[in-house]
Amino acid sequence: MNSDKLYLNSKCEIARITTEYTIFETNNIQTNMKELFIYLFAFLSFLTTAQTDKNELSNKTYEELLAGFAKIENNFELQKKYANAYLLKAKKEKKDLRIAKGYYMMSNIHNFYDAIKYLDSVTIYAEKESNDKFPMVAYYERARKLDAKRDFKLAIENYIQAESWAKKNNDLDYIFRARLAIAIIKSEDMGEISEALELYRQCYKFYGKNKGKEVRYYNSYVSTIFAIADAHRALHQLDSSSYYNRLGYRELESTEFKNERLKGFFILNEGATQCLKGNYKSAIDSIDKALPIMIEYDEQMNQIASYYYYAKSFNGLNKVDKTVKYYEKVDSVYKKLKYITPEFVHGYHYLIKYYKNKGEKEKQLYYLNTLMSIDSVLQVNYKELTRKFKKEYDIPNLMQEKENIIEGLHQDKKSNHGIMIALGGIIMISLFLVMRQTQQKKAYKKRFEALMQTKEEGDNTKIEIETIEEIKDNDLGIVEETANNILKQLVAFEKKKQFLKPNITLNNIAQDFGTNPKYLSTIINTKKEKPFVRYINDLRIDYIVFELKSNEGMRKYTIKAIAEEAGFNNAEAFSSAFFKRTGIKPSYFIKKLIES
Structure with a gap:
């Protein structure tokens, strides 16, 4: 085997461009102008009639049957009728040379084995006529x-x-x-x-x-x-x-006879030659020009050749990724074409070694199986090359390597069973967390929208004293005048935004109000329906929500700066209070404000 034999479909090209010497031309009488007019008349006659009735065909001349047969080259059933009519006419008249022509016509419209038999008959009847x-x-x-x-x-x-x-x-x-x-x-x-x-x-x-x-x-x-x-x-x-x-x-x-397809062959062949010379960049330039021609003319074997020499050239330039890419393209075209020549098998050897070094056993096994299946085909189609192929690719060792890979994959499956279970658990947990996060985002969005729908009346901490129900003596055990005085001072406290001062305590405010902490705590718990700390924090958060909605400049502050603006000592305490009051984090609220 010659491992560098480039298959550029010379056989198909020569068969395509060579006008076949038909048996209709191989008569022992030279074709003359009279016969030409007979063929032309028969051809025109054929155009004006579509009758293929058996009786009508039997009445046609040999020349008419030949012309009709040639005209309907894509209709095998109709051609069979013409060929049969020609052969029957020849046998009836016992004209051996005509019988030979009839059998030749039959050979052109039958499968391989029948065609061979008809061609055998051609030689027998031709020899009878000494033709x-x-x-x-x-x-x-x-x-x-x-x-x-x-x-x-x-x-x-x-x-x-x-x-x-x-x-x-x-x-x-x-x-x-x-x-x-x-x-x-x-x-x-x-x-x-x-x-x-x-x-x-x-x-x-x-x-x-x-x-x-x-x-x-x-x-x-x-x-x-x-x-x-x-x-x-x-x-x-x-x-x-x-x-x-x-x-x-x-x-x-x-020349005036343009043949872009064959021109592409020369370009590709020169690319392969330059690759073998070690001129890899020149090789790639030639293949760049040839490959579009091979694709245009659907030259699949030459597409394989292009990808193969791309790979060899990039390998020469030490570009491993592109080498692998184009050897794999060779395989992709081979899978569609179901055919490959010995020249291009080396790419599989490269891919097997590459994936072996990467530890990707399944890909290694895939290309090894492909290589071995190719070997079985080559043994049938390339019997003269089989011995050398085995020597170069060491098929027995490849078979052993295949068994080792399969055994290794079985071991991997066993050892990976526990890992797969663990991964399954991780996936379930991840799905749960994703679902939870999705639900959380929906909840955050609703809470943000609710905050945005609150009325903006200038100061959302304003409380009208007229709405506060007066405290009776028997409500809390506090003198009515004292209780109502505390309530009025709370209104002033809120209106003046004194809750923004840092380090506020119940004792500080009680002292400022001229009352005792117990009375103040009782009033806040009863009328505000929350403990003192929560009362202060909620006032601060409501103030900050209003400011963020109305003051775009504050949205640029850091969380720590906003916390200090609200009277909190640190960002963590502010964020915690903000979440308890609104159900969302301050960073999320600011982000959505900016987006909207």
Whole structure:
């Protein structure tokens, strides 16, 4: 296996750009102008009628049936009717060459195994007529179908047979078609790059001499240049690879036949070549230009190639994160495409080692499983490469490593069982706290709104003396005059905001009022329905709430400064009193005031 073999879909490109030599053209009579008019008439006739009745088809000429078959290339059921009609007509008239053509038509619209049988029949009936072109085409078509089924050995045998018949016919076109196809299999599918390169050079000379004759020859010429560049890169003959990459790109730039897709191949191949040279920044620049083309033309294998050489280049620049990123992109495209070549497997080896070092066993196991599944596919599709693949990637050791990882994961699950229970408990507690906090926020919001709805009458601590019910002798055991005098002094005390003075005590106020502390305490408890400390604190908090609502400047104060403004000795006592009075914290109240 050549670990640097870049798969740039040369096979698909050459098959796409080469106009196939149809069996309809391989008659022992040269096509002339008369036949051309017959085909044109048949084609126009087909456009004016959609009748596919069996009896009507049987009345059509061979040329009409051929034209009809060619026109409806996307309608297999209808094509079967035309092909059957052609074959039945040929058998009825016992025309072996026509029978061979009928079987060829059938081979084009049936599955692989039936198509092979029909192509076998083509060779049998062609040989009866001593026609050398039909076996050539039949063997070539058989080879193409076997190639598509990845039966490379049998495909090469059939290409060789096709070339042998082509030599009998002196058909250079088919000789080099067969050689080019064999070269592609040897280079892309069997890793025999040196043998393929010699065949590519032969094709390069042939198509170079004839590139001016037909567009398909020109396209085959440019595709062969690419194949040579790719082969040199795979053999690490990097200067030669760059030479042919530049040659192919210039050729495409200089011609009227634009092929952006193939141009993108040369750019990407040069990026891979620069990567192997160690010119990582140049490689990245080339891939930056090539990747959008690969995406535009849905070249998924070449997207894999782009991501792979991105990763190798970033690895060369010691950018681990980007290396991992692009190797993982290789895997993402592979998962969609369900196909990968041996060249791009190294990325999995890198990812396995990377996640092993990080201790991420599950990702390590994921990429290890993917690598082993790829190996099983490669053993089927790349039998010639299996031994070297096993040597490079040490599959038996990877299997043992897989078992170790699985065992380690089982142990981790056991040891983590208790942790998971604990985590579950923590999650439940966290959910409870979140729910509680949510409810608390709702309650805070309601309390804030209630505070904002209170009437702002200038001084919310004002008390009208007329509203205070007079105290009778038998109410509290205090002389009526003394009790009412204390009440009047409390009104004045509140109006003058004397409660804002720090270090107020019951004894201080009683002394100022000219009464005893017991009487003052009794009056406050009875008429204010709260103990002395709570009475003072509530007055202070009500004052501060009013000031904060009406004075934007105070909102900029610290909590400590506001506490001192209210007569509290410290911020903690103020915050506690504020919460008891309003149900919210002063910081929350100020924040909501600013927001609103």
